Amino acid sequence: MLELPTNAQQVKLRIKADIRSALPISNPFTSGSWLGTLSDAIGERIYSFYYAIVQLISELFPDTTTMYVQRWASIFNLSQKGAVGSTGTWNYTGSISITPGASKVPSGAILVDTNGNTYETTESTALSYRLLTSQAFVRASSGLTFTVTSTNHKLPNGAIVVFSSATNTDLNGSHAVTVIDANSFSVAVISSGSASGTATLAITSQETTIRSISAGSLTNLAPLTNLTLQSSFIAVTSIGTINPSGLTGGVDIESLPDLRSRLLLRLRNPVANFNKAQIESLVLQQNGITRVFVKPVTPAVGQVTIYPLTDGSTPPIPSTERNQQIKDVIVSTILPADVSESDVIVAQAAQLAVPITLTAINPNTIPMQNSITASLTQLFETKAGVGVTLTVDDIRSAINSSFDINSKLSVISFTLTAPAANITPSSNQLPILGTVTYPAV
Numbered sequence: 001m002l003e004l005p006t007n008a009q010q011v012k013l014r015i016k017a018d019i020r021s022a023l024p025i026s027n028p029f030t031s032g033s034w035l036g037t038l039s040d041a042i043g044e045r046i047y048s049f050y051y052a053i054v055q056l057i058s059e060l061f062p063d064t065t066t067m068y069v070q071r072w073a074s075i076f077n078l079s080q081k082g083a084v085g086s087t088g089t090w091n092y093t094g095s096i097s098i099t100p101g102a103s104k105v106p107s108g109a110i111l112v113d114t115n116g117n118t119y120e121t122t123e124s125t126a127l128s129y130r131l132l133t134s135q136a137f138v139r140a141s142s143g144l145t146f147t148v149t150s151t152n153h154k155l156p157n158g159a160i161v162v163f164s165s166a167t168n169t170d171l172n173g174s175h176a177v178t179v180i181d182a183n184s185f186s187v188a189v190i191s192s193g194s195a196s197g198t199a200t201l202a203i204t205s206q207e208t209t210i211r212s213i214s215a216g217s218l219t220n221l222a223p224l225t226n227l228t229l230q231s232s233f234i235a236v237t238s239i240g241t242i243n244p245s246g247l248t249g250g251v252d253i254e255s256l257p258d259l260r261s262r263l264l265l266r267l268r269n270p271v272a273n274f275n276k277a278q279i280e281s282l283v284l285q286q287n288g289i290t291r292v293f294v295k296p297v298t299p300a301v302g303q304v305t306i307y308p309l310t311d312g313s314t315p316p317i318p319s320t321e322r323n324q325q326i327k328d329v330i331v332s333t334i335l336p337a338d339v340s341e342s343d344v345i346v347a348q349a350a351q352l353a354v355p356i357t358l359t360a361i362n363p364n365t366i367p368m369q370n371s372i373t374a375s376l377t378q379l380f381e382t383k384a385g386v387g388v389t390l391t392v393d394d395i396r397s398a399i400n401s402s403f404d405i406n407s408k409l410s411v412i413s414f415t416l417t418a419p420a421a422n423i424t425p426s427s428n429q430l431p432i433l434g435t436v437t438y439p440a441v
Helices: 008-022 033-059 069-075 257-270 276-284 320-333 366-381 391-401
Strands: 087-093 110-112 117-122 128-139 146-149 160-164 171-177 178-181 182-186 196-212 226-229 237-242 290-296 304-309 344-347 350-362 414-417 429-436
Touching: 008 033, 008 178, 069 257, 160 182, 226 276, 276 290, 276 304, 276 320, 304 320, 350 366, 366 391, 366 429, 391 414
Parallel strands: 304 344, 350 429
Antiparallel strands: 087 196, 087 237, 110 117, 110 226, 117 196, 128 146, 128 196, 146 182, 160 171, 160 196, 178 182, 226 237, 290 304, 350 414
C-alpha cells in the first residue's frame, strides 16, 4: 500500500524534518526563516505531484475512474448514451370550418412550451365534434362558480363548451372553461338557478400524437401543461394541453457514474457469444433503455424473450416500433449464424397495475402524500421487474422512508390496507404503480 501524503502540510513538515536532520544547526521550523519559507514553497509544489499521482491511481481502475470512464468503456465497445426526447398526446380545440377537413393540424406542426423547448406533431388530425350527455355540475359553496365533472375532458383553459338541456337552464349556452384537473373544469359565474344537476356538453376538440424536438428530461411535461402552436391553422385554437398521461420518455445524456455502472456490469458478467450478459449489454447501450430482462428458453427451447424498459416513461414499456429497432440491432450485430431471427423475441411486458391504499398516515399532509408517491414511484422503477416478486415489505419500507419537507417530519405511523400480500407477477408481467389512495387531509 502506497503511503502517500493526504495534504500539503504533511509534505512541508517532512521536508523541514529532513533539513533539520541533515543540518542540525539550522531551524527551518522558525516562522519566517529563509529555510522555512523555501521548505513551504517546495512542499506545495511536491504535493501537487503527489495529488496528480493519487488522481492517476484512481483512473487506473475501472471501479474508481472518473475522468477516463469513457475511455475505459470504449475498450469494451460501450459508449455514453445520448439524450432522448419525450412523446405523448396533445389536445386542442377550436371550431369546425365550413370547408370539410380544413380545421386540422398537420403532421410536423411545431409547438413550444413556456421554457422554449420545441415539439412536433407526428400525425395529421382534424377537429371533431363531441357530444357528452348527463355531465354533472355543482355550484361551489363559497361562490357562484359552477364546477363540471367530465372524465378526461381534454380541454385547455379558455376552450368553449356549449351547454344544453341543463338542469339549471341559466347554464345553457356557450362558456369558456377554467381547467381544474383532467376530469373537471369550472365555468363562468351564474347568479341564479339550480345549484347542481346535469347537462349535455358539446365540445369541438381533437388529440394528436407529438414528440419533442428538444431532448432531455426537461421535455417531460405534466398533464394539462400548455403547448402553443407556432403556426396558425383554420379555426384551430393555438394553445392546447398535454393529455392526462403527460409527456414522458425524455432522458438526459447518460451520466458518467451510470456509464461506469454499465462498464462494471460488463466486467462482472463475462460476455460469451450470444449469452445473457451480451444481450443485456447491447440492449442497455440503446438510448432511453434503462433496464432489460432477458428470459432464456422462453417461450420454448432455443428461443429467448427480451423485455426492455424505459423507466421514467408512462408506462415504462417501449413501443412495438422501438422494440423492433432493438431487435434489428441485435440481429445485425450479435446474432450467431446458427440462430434463427424468429427465435429472438423483443416483447412488451404486460402491465400489472398495483393499487396502493393507505387508510391512515401520521402526519397526514399533502407534502407527505406527495413524498410517499415519489418514494413508491422510485421503488417501482428500481425493484419491480418483469417476472420479479415485489414484497409488501418493500412497499412498507418505501412509505416509511418518506419525508414531509414542510414540517421536516418523517412518517411516524401508517396503515397499509392494500396490497395485503406480495406481488408475484407472471414471467411476462411488470408490476407498475397503480392508483395511490390516501385518507382525506
